Amino acid sequence: MTLELRCGDVVTGCEGVVSGNTEEEVLTAAAAHAAEAHDLTTIDPATERALVAAIHPV
Ligand SMILES: [Zn+2]
Numbered sequence: 001m002t003l004e005l006r007c008g009d010v011v012t013g014c015e016g017v018v019s020g021n022t023e024e025e026v027l028t029a030a031a032a033h034a035a036e037a038h039d040l041t042t043i044d045p046a047t048e049r050a051l052v053a054a055i056h057p058v
Contacts, residue, residue: 002058004052005030010047011053019058026055 003026007016016037018029030051034040043051 003055004058005055007033007037007050010050014038022056027051038050 002019002021003023004017004019005026007014007018009043014037014042016024016035018031020026020029031043034043040047
C-alpha cells in the first residue's frame with residue numbers, strides 16, 4: 001500500500017506531494033520537502049499531527 005501526503009492539505013497553496021510505504025517514510029519525505037520548499041527545518045508537534053492526519057492511502 002502506498003501512502004501519500006499532499007502538502008497543500010497542510011500548507012495552503014503548496015502543490016507538493018510526498019509518498020512512501022509507511023507513515024514514517026511519508027513523514028521523512030515530508031520533512032525533507034518542508035525543509036527544501038518551506039525553509040521549515042523543524043516540525044513542531046502540532047504540525048506533525050496535522051501531517052499525520054493528512055496522510056492517506058492511494
Ligand atoms: Zn509544501
